[in-house]
Amino acid sequence: MNTSMNTTLAEKAATPTFSIAMEERKVAAASSAKAIAEKLDFWYGTNQALKNINLRIAENHVTALIGPSGCGKSTFLRCFNRMHDLQADTKYSGSIMLHPENINLVAKEVDPIEVRMRIGMVFQKPNPFPKTVFENVAYGLRLRGFSGRTELAERVEKALRAAAIWDEVKDRMNESALALSGGQMQRVCIARALATEPEILLFDEPTSALDPIATAKIEELITELRQRVTVLIVTHNMQQAARVSDFTAFMYLGELVEVDATAKIFTNPSKKATEDYITGRYG
Amino acid sequence: MAAVMTIEELRHGLSRRKHLDKLFVVVGLLILMSCLGLLALLFLDLVRDGASRFGWDFLTQFPSRKAERAGILSAWVGTSMIMLVTAVVSLPVGVAAGIYLEEYAPKNWFTGIIEINVTNLAGVPSIVYGLLALGLFVYQFGFGQSVLSAGLTLALLILPIIIVGTRESLRAVPKAIREAAYGLGATRWEVTKDHVLPYSTGGILTGLILGLSRAIGETAPIITIGALSFIAFLPGSPVTGEFPFLNWDWLWSEFTAMPIQIFNWVSRPDQAFQQNAAAAAAILLGMTLAMNAIAIYIRYRFRKKINW
Amino acid sequence: MSTTATTRTAAMGEGVFSSLRYRKHRDRVIELILLAAALVAVFTTLAIVFILVYESAAFFEHVSIKDFLTDTQWTPLFDDAHYGIMPLVSGTLTVTFVALLVAIPLGTIIAVYLSEFATYRMRETVKPILELLGAVPTVVYGYFALLMVTPFLQKLIPDLPGFNMLSAGLVIGLMIVPYVASVSEDAMRAVPRYMREGSYAMGATRLQTAMRVVVPGALSGIAAAYILGISRAIGETMVVAIAAGMQPTLTFNPTEPAATITAYIVQVSLGDLPHDSIGYQSIFAAGLVLMLMTLVFNLIGFFLTRRFREAY
Incomplete structure (x- = not known):
């Protein structure tokens, strides 16, 4: 699959045949690409985990990655912020071009730390640092050398508001983030990622460790975030993908089987494997 | 979405942070290597200082007023006998205590107290054990300044090491093995004796050797109970030619030990004796390191052999 | 086992049960032995405390706690003995x-x-x-x-x-x-x-x-x-x-x-x-x-x- 094909799919998605919801969300075929993966391969040692992935990530939209356990969706996600570089003996080939600058995120000469500063990530298990709520959210700013108390406070508040948790923690800024509930911790982690205003925000199964109420809040939040940031989310939960995403990509055995507007994937997938997975035949 | 700072600003800050990172790598490696290097240098110097005294005579002669005729015969024989007592006493007690704490002990305040006790004992300065032994074994029990007193003292000293080693290796035996044996109607002791202990032998042995390697170098408690530094005789041999072939006199004998001998020689201003000290210290060091190497090897072998 | 059981099961039953009783009894004895070993650790601590306090008590009969803590010299072996720690x-x-x-x-x-x-x-x-x-x-x-x-x-x-x-x-x-x-x-x-x-x-x-x-x-x-x-x-x-x-x-x-x-x-x-x-x-x-x-x-x-x- 290549870029032009993706565009065609997006065009299809915009036609009324497939989705009224899509129209409401004003998903335009013209929405520009924030990142484009092309011929991406990835290896753990000699074990090839990703094979020839081609995917276009639409700017200010939510793209969901679904597929059975071990299909490579988390591996793919972690290519975007080069988390694999922390492990020895991993290798990328192909490209993930970040627009508008057109730099290849997985190129050797591109500094993984710079990549991670520009692309935020929220993990499966809420992982706040053993610090206060304030210091957790301020972490990325401090890494960048911000130290003015007022400026930090302003940016922290803005991030916490954006993560829809300001009201719950505004009086608990100096308490340990580890004292919060699981759902609150996860929203603090989202605020932590938002504080540095990343260009893309990656979610790696962000609700799999949370109860249904906390999950609903996070989902609502992701839906709102779409207006200001490009989101890529890995999820086990197909209802979740259907609820929050604009585009859905189905992966299987390290390959990208199909990508399309979410409504199309869930109502009328074009590949048999996608249909089997969605109707619960495996996974 | 507007970023909090421009790419140029971001890159500029990043390059500074990365320099700090590299600086730390250099500093950390330098400190690690200089610590290890300094210690290696000291050990080499020790061997060099003592080199002129190594030889058969050094091992087979008693201490003497003349440095060049002095040897460590009574010291290494004394050390061996003390280690024998220490091992024979500490192994069964330590392993039994470890089994109790790991396999039997219910979780309550009482076993909690035993656990705090074991942890605390591991941190009690060794010279305090010497004071205990002086008051208890030497005077209250009337064992005198003997091999037996010394052996018992060091046995108490290394008990925590053996208990901890035993517990760790018992803990490594998977629950499934225990459940399989219980499922066949075995009692707790049968499960422990037939299944858990055999798999833990390596860990227990490692604990014992590590404990003994600690005991062999301990000086302070033995000085406290009154080891002599000038002994020109050997304790009676534990094995005799006549029925019943065993002789217990050695237990009550006065003694000296390797570390005592080193301490005595180091404290003399005469350089010739200091060379003796270096030679004896190098031999003692060799013994400790060899014991540790064996322990590490056993731990490694058993880890490799057992695949759950 | 009831007396009406066949000889074979009775014999087996008695064997099994008497040996089980024996095994359980043995288990109890062994547990006590193991407990005793674990208590060695407690006794060691108690013995350390006892010996230190007992011998120190004799020391503090000669030396007041005040001198012990405030005297600036420690010369117990001299003729002019001072006992400041x-x-x-x-x-x-x-x-x-x-x-x-x-x-x-x-x-x-x-x-x-x-x-x-x-x-x-x-x-x-x-x-x-x-x-x-x-x-x-x-x-x-x-x-x-x-x-x-x-x-x-x-x-x-x-x-x-x-x-x-x-x-x-x-x-x-x-x-x-x-x-x-x-x-x-x-x-x-x-x-x-x-x-x-x-x-x-x-x-x-x-x-x-x-x-x-x-x-x-x-x-x-x-x-x-x-x-x-x-x-x-x-x-x-x-x-x-x-x-x-x-x-x-x-x-x-x-x-x-x-x-x-x-x-x-x-x-x-x-x-x-x-x-x-x-x-x-x-x-x-x-x-x-x-x-x-x-x-x-x-x-x-x-x-x-x-x-x-x-x-x-």
Whole structure:
């Protein structure tokens, strides 16, 4: 699959045949690409985990990655912020071009730390640092050398508001983030990622460790975030993908089987494997 | 979405942070290597200082007023006998205590107290054990300044090491093995004796050797109970030619030990004796390191052999 | 088993049940034996406390607690005997302080390096070496201090006496570096991977992750390493007995010779003091002070370690 094909799919998605919801969300075929993966391969040692992935990530939209356990969706996600570089003996080939600058995120000469500063990530298990709520959210700013108390406070508040948790923690800024509930911790982690205003925000199964109420809040939040940031989310939960995403990509055995507007994937997938997975035949 | 700072600003800050990172790598490696290097240098110097005294005579002669005729015969024989007592006493007690704490002990305040006790004992300065032994074994029990007193003292000293080693290796035996044996109607002791202990032998042995390697170098408690530094005789041999072939006199004998001998020689201003000290210290060091190497090897072998 | 059962099952049943009764009985006996072994640890502690308090009580019949704590001289073996513990405490604290000045920074940096920067192979090679260094007999370190480090220091500080606390403290510090490094490194390794990932994903460097996330996360474990290191330095005997001199002096100047509590006990033990003499009793009073000092640190260390284990 290549870029032009993706565009065609997006065009299809915009036609009324497939989705009224899509129209409401004003998903335009013209929405520009924030990142484009092309011929991406990835290896753990000699074990090839990703094979020839081609995917276009639409700017200010939510793209969901679904597929059975071990299909490579988390591996793919972690290519975007080069988390694999922390492990020895991993290798990328192909490209993930970040627009508008057109730099290849997985190129050797591109500094993984710079990549991670520009692309935020929220993990499966809420992982706040053993610090206060304030210091957790301020972490990325401090890494960048911000130290003015007022400026930090302003940016922290803005991030916490954006993560829809300001009201719950505004009086608990100096308490340990580890004292919060699981759902609150996860929203603090989202605020932590938002504080540095990343260009893309990656979610790696962000609700799999949370109860249904906390999950609903996070989902609502992701839906709102779409207006200001490009989101890529890995999820086990197909209802979740259907609820929050604009585009859905189905992966299987390290390959990208199909990508399309979410409504199309869930109502009328074009590949048999996608249909089997969605109707619960495996996974 | 507007970023909090421009790419140029971001890159500029990043390059500074990365320099700090590299600086730390250099500093950390330098400190690690200089610590290890300094210690290696000291050990080499020790061997060099003592080199002129190594030889058969050094091992087979008693201490003497003349440095060049002095040897460590009574010291290494004394050390061996003390280690024998220490091992024979500490192994069964330590392993039994470890089994109790790991396999039997219910979780309550009482076993909690035993656990705090074991942890605390591991941190009690060794010279305090010497004071205990002086008051208890030497005077209250009337064992005198003997091999037996010394052996018992060091046995108490290394008990925590053996208990901890035993517990760790018992803990490594998977629950499934225990459940399989219980499922066949075995009692707790049968499960422990037939299944858990055999798999833990390596860990227990490692604990014992590590404990003994600690005991062999301990000086302070033995000085406290009154080891002599000038002994020109050997304790009676534990094995005799006549029925019943065993002789217990050695237990009550006065003694000296390797570390005592080193301490005595180091404290003399005469350089010739200091060379003796270096030679004896190098031999003692060799013994400790060899014991540790064996322990590490056993731990490694058993880890490799057992695949759950 | 009922009498109506067939011979075969009756025999088998009786066999099984009597042997089961026997086995359960045996289990009970063995449990008691094992318990007795575990109680040896408790009795050892009780015996230490009893002996120290019992012999010290005799000492304090001759010496008032006030003199013990306020007199500035410690000369129990002289005709003009003074029994002020402070000179021994000052020596102990000075040596410990010098040792910590070496052990804490070096041990921590080595731990951070091994835990966050070193490759797997490097860590697996260096850690056993550190463990080996911890096993070197202290009398050997005493030799280093007196015959190698002191002569070297005398080149830097010309009027440094042959016996001094500086050299002893430095060597004790070097001696506990492996211990502090190894325990701190264990604590840092126990900080969960997802915590580090959270930091790296924000664009932190290794050093920033280590200093801002891993070290704070492992803080109680690292504190335990320091505290147990302090306890070791306080209780260390042979290095000070060999290299620091045995003259009790009320001083905090590390370039002077002085005695520590442990060195004093060794000094008295080397002589042949009659049982029941005040000199004999004085080492138990000194030992009691030593025990109390280390006990405080050991208990703090124990609870810190436990709190740390609960955290993750």
